[in-house]
Amino acid sequence: MASDYQPSLLSDADLRAADLSWAYNRPAGSAMLADELQEWKRRVAQFQTTVRSGPAIAQGTLFDLAASSPADTLDPFGLPPRNAEFWRGQFQESGVPALYFVVDHEAAVLLYVGETVKSNQRWKGVHDCKRYILSYVEAHRSHDLPVAVNIGFWPHADRDRKARQALELELIQRWRSPFNKENWAIWSTPFVGGKLET
Template identity: 55%
Template structure:
């Protein structure tokens, strides 16, 4: 077993060793995000990268609770294994500032650091051209992520990609979103904060 991999009660992997955690200095999650030293940041990213590379090769078993009985057939629910976020057209994360002819369509979206690459966040929306206008927690996470890369003189290449074939109905679209969050273990989604000890979600 790789250093730092430990089985916890819910059979998830806690992907940090005590040595990694000593690379953090806690400033209080309600006030500021956790500062990481350069080695800890690179280690954190590599662990996510390695996990997601394995997902591409061998997708994890789908959790039965993510779908209601009778809604898992291909005719009613798209297959999450048929969606590869890294193959979708890349857009700038500031896309929402540009004028659009319409409000967009129902979609899933994926925030990616294309430098490595790693998938950071999975979201869903009924209006793809409107979702990020106004307040969105993920914007703050990205600012924190960019800031710490700047601090350590490391390169990041943040972008967003949309999958525009998502179900128009809210519940099926959210079920698909949950399946993809579980599959890729995207660290900015709250479902995976404990899994990765995500350090960028504090602050206001």
């Protein structure tokens, strides 16, 4: 049986120290300070840089060779970037099964990992990540800090929903993308609403 355990490159003290303090100590409705924003991005980028430059951590087995997963080699930062508002365009087709990655290319931070069966239609309508992106961009604009949030699609995802979701989860756990709820307790949720959500 596979374990969901993933070793941390950060110490327990690092994880407890600053991340959750912002969520609990910030008065409701107040803006994130510029130095807090920069430090939050620095910590996320530092972790993701180690993921990008190091080999994938894989659970070995005694009898089987571990099957290679696209998560081992897929680089979200290398995908062609599209404007995060791409979905407002007119498309002739609905798109293909894909994984998508919301990246701040200015900070080299992967913010969100998602999956879809129709890449050209996924973000039409309500999507919580749109709100997180707006909050993130607004935090930068209020301090005149550069930001470049884009979305990249990996169009080789399985048509089977369970297979796509399994790969999506593997990538969320590998990169610890902070806008995915699976990682809120690690990075806190300053762009989700100012409080720690579960």
